[in-house]
Amino acid sequence: MVMTDGPIINIPLPQGAGYAILVGLGLVFSLGMILTTFVLRRYQKEVITSEEFSTAGRSVKTGLIAAAVVSSWTWAATLLTSSTQAYKNGISGPFYYAAGACCQIILFAFIAIKAKQKAPGAHTYLEIVKARYGPIAHGVFIFFAFATNVLVTAMLLTGGSATVTDLTGMNTVAAIFLFPVGVMIYTLFGGIKATFLTDYIHTIAIIVIILTFAFKTFATSPLLGSPAKVWELITQAGIDHPVSGNAEGSYLTMHSRSGGIFFVINIVGNFGTVFLDNGYWNKAIASSPAAALPGYIAGGIAWFAIPWLTATTMGLACLALESTPSFPTYPNRLSEDQVSAGLVLPSAAVALMGKGGAVAMLFLIFMAVTSAMSAELIAISSIFTYDIYKGYINPKASGKTLIFSSHCTVIVFSLAMSGFATGLYYANISMGYLYELMGIIISSAVLPSVLTLLSKHQNTVAVVVSPILGTAIAIMSWLVSTHTMYGEITVDNTFMDDPMLIGNVVALLSPLIFIPILTLIFGSQQFDFEILKTIERVDDSSEVEDDLKDILPDTILNESDDSEAKDIEKLNPVKSTVTEVVDQLAHESKAVDHNKEEEQHLRRASRIAGYLCLFMSISMLVIWPMPMYGSRYIFSKQFFTGWITVGIIWIFVTAFIVIIYPLWEGKYGIYTSLRGIYWDLSGQTHKLREWQTAHPEQLHAVQSQISAQLAQERDIDEILQ
Numbered sequence: 001m002v003m004t005d006g007p008i009i010n011i012p013l014p015q016g017a018g019y020a021i022l023v024g025l026g027l028v029f030s031l032g033m034i035l036t037t038f039v040l041r042r043y044q045k046e047v048i049t050s051e052e053f054s055t056a057g058r059s060v061k062t063g064l065i066a067a068a069v070v071s072s073w074t075w076a077a078t079l080l081t082s083s084t085q086a087y088k089n090g091i092s093g094p095f096y097y098a099a100g101a102c103c104q105i106i107l108f109a110f111i112a113i114k115a116k117q118k119a120p121g122a123h124t125y126l127e128i129v130k131a132r133y134g135p136i137a138h139g140v141f142i143f144f145a146f147a148t149n150v151l152v153t154a155m156l157l158t159g160g161s162a163t164v165t166d167l168t169g170m171n172t173v174a175a176i177f178l179f180p181v182g183v184m185i186y187t188l189f190g191g192i193k194a195t196f197l198t199d200y201i202h203t204i205a206i207i208v209i210i211l212t213f214a215f216k217t218f219a220t221s222p223l224l225g226s227p228a229k230v231w232e233l234i235t236q237a238g239i240d241h242p243v244s245g246n247a248e249g250s251y252l253t254m255h256s257r258s259g260g261i262f263f264v265i266n267i268v269g270n271f272g273t274v275f276l277d278n279g280y281w282n283k284a285i286a287s288s289p290a291a292a293l294p295g296y297i298a299g300g301i302a303w304f305a306i307p308w309l310t311a312t313t314m315g316l317a318c319l320a321l322e323s324t325p326s327f328p329t330y331p332n333r334l335s336e337d338q339v340s341a342g343l344v345l346p347s348a349a350v351a352l353m354g355k356g357g358a359v360a361m362l363f364l365i366f367m368a369v370t371s372a373m374s375a376e377l378i379a380i381s382s383i384f385t386y387d388i389y390k391g392y393i394n395p396k397a398s399g400k401t402l403i404f405s406s407h408c409t410v411i412v413f414s415l416a417m418s419g420f421a422t423g424l425y426y427a428n429i430s431m432g433y434l435y436e437l438m439g440i441i442i443s444s445a446v447l448p449s450v451l452t453l454l455s456k457h458q459n460t461v462a463v464v465v466s467p468i469l470g471t472a473i474a475i476m477s478w479l480v481s482t483h484t485m486y487g488e489i490t491v492d493n494t495f496m497d498d499p500m501l502i503g504n505v506v507a508l509l510s511p512l513i514f515i516p517i518l519t520l521i522f523g524s525q526q527f528d529f530e531i532l533k534t535i536e537r538v539d540d541s542s543e544v545e546d547d548l549k550d551i552l553p554d555t556i557l558n559e560s561d562d563s564e565a566k567d568i569e570k571l572n573p574v575k576s577t578v579t580e581v582v583d584q585l586a587h588e589s590k591a592v593d594h595n596k597e598e599e600q601h602l603r604r605a606s607r608i609a610g611y612l613c614l615f616m617s618i619s620m621l622v623i624w625p626m627p628m629y630g631s632r633y634i635f636s637k638q639f640f641t642g643w644i645t646v647g648i649i650w651i652f653v654t655a656f657i658v659i660i661y662p663l664w665e666g667k668y669g670i671y672t673s674l675r676g677i678y679w680d681l682s683g684q685t686h687k688l689r690e691w692q693t694a695h696p697e698q699l700h701a702v703q704s705q706i707s708a709q710l711a712q713e714r715d716i717d718e719i720l721q
Helices: 015-043 050-058 062-073 076-089 092-118 125-133 135-168 172-220 227-240 257-275 278-286 292-321 336-340 344-393 399-426 431-454 460-486 497-509 511-522 529-534 541-551 563-571 574-588 596-623 625-631 637-665 667-681 685-694 700-709
Strands: none
Touching (some): 015 135, 015 172, 062 092, 062 172, 076 257, 076 292, 076 336, 092 125, 092 257, 092 278, 092 292, 092 529, 092 625, 125 135, 125 431, 125 460, 135 278, 135 344, 135 431, 135 460, 172 227, 172 292, 172 344, 227 637, 278 344, 292 344, 460 497, 596 625, 637 667, 667 685
16 A cells, blocks of 8 residues: 555555445445435425425434434544544543534534524525625635535545555545545435435444444454453553553543643534534424424434444554554554554454455445535535525526536536545645644634524624634634744644644634624624525425426326226315415415424424533533543543443444434335335336325425425514524
């Protein structure tokens, strides 16, 4: 394997394995999504309008929201960087990664509720910015949203391609260009629904592989085989090469200076990648009102176990096994460049399970990269389609035109990001470097974006100037501190802990100073949040009517004298129902379906979300880690065994939340589709037509897309703020 510097790693798999996974498995997922789209269209009567493409009818349930959050937040960096931190800093690294990146998802649940409550017609959070502050602020936040998507996608491609090259010897540039191909195809066919469904499948595979690694390490491996054995080897590793800044140099302590610095950097950077990534807003918008809060809370809790257990298992396994002949770089340790590139996890997998571990690692990294990238493609396509194309180029664009715009954006962004990631590869910019840099670049926009929904006082000047000024000062602080501490500015020096910490903290916190000052100088805006209700959904009525004519039985929409038509009409006078619904949609699609019952639910959910998010964040960031850090406690063998046991139990809870529960919620739709397939295969298609005719209220086209868009007149005084 070609690396910048350091020992050569023995390549466990042939190049063909890399191409087989990236091309073959990518095409399998693409074909699966095409088939799924056909099934949903035929048996659920799902119409892919522009609203459906970007919002999934705003009806996604709790389990699928949770699975999508887990899958989208499980980047290549989630698995690779957390394992790197375990290798560098010991037992603290996995926890600091998991806790430092979990609290944002939980806190975002509160913002998601506020977005659905105050701007129920929005497609992106940038539309909310535009409706409140105008086009200048809109342009500023388009930049930050775009920068977020670029940085996240670059990390996915650089980390994923480095791992594939490490395991197979495949050309890195080829891996960078092939990763997006399958994702691009199934995203084009299914939109955000494709993202939700493939996220679910990816999550199953990821959890199964993580459990395999965990049981191999702590139960069945002849080299390790128990928490006690791992504890002994890690204790010896702390003696052989102690960690500077850790209590007694041990890997088995939460008291770690470098780990603590990473904890802060991780918290800061991930506020930006959650609150400014339109992908998470897409999922919030796509959720049903009842699913937004439990979906994000459950997703955050479920996700925590993935980096925690993965990194605790594989990062420590790498430390324990690097002195054995099975380790890829034996008798040498991994170099700094190899660690920064994220090769701790694949090296541990190979040392632990040989070629089987390498194959499992290929599947794992493929799932992590493609699931997260699908969300990024939907996010960037939504921004271009609704905020740029519809916002400024063609405000009266039809639904079909908007879908075409989204498709073009997906293709162009995929190709552009492959080129950009290739440039980063040749510049020797690693995934780890991008991960810590992202907070400096984007985090100054977090507070202004949050206050857009939470404060009526923030004015346009504050929302425009504070993120620009904050980013400029953060970059300056980062570079000046690097030069002051190390005498020169290089890639390696700017990657050191202290400069990265300074730059990230300045980026996130500087708006706390700028926003109040600018608000006082230029005056409070006193914004009326009812204005956000004017954000319109797309009028897809003509497309829905055309598609309904294509996919519903002809006897529903057309008069006919034949006996079959009369028999079907006896079941339910659905023709008038569909026609009436479509006509009503055409006249009322610009209003917002947000009835009193939904508003009462959102009001309760908002209160619950505020208290629950605050409690869980304080627990994960303060109550749990801080006493262990301050006490300088070094894990005993018994405590370490309990720590591992909790992690394994937690991953089983995760499996229930994101695998079993979505199946239970979707059992009726699954049953309906399977029954329809059986009727078709057994030559009983007439039963399918009769059922669809008799129960139009069960069809997704009527139930989700049309009904969700029909406006209900209501007194404005009764609308919640």
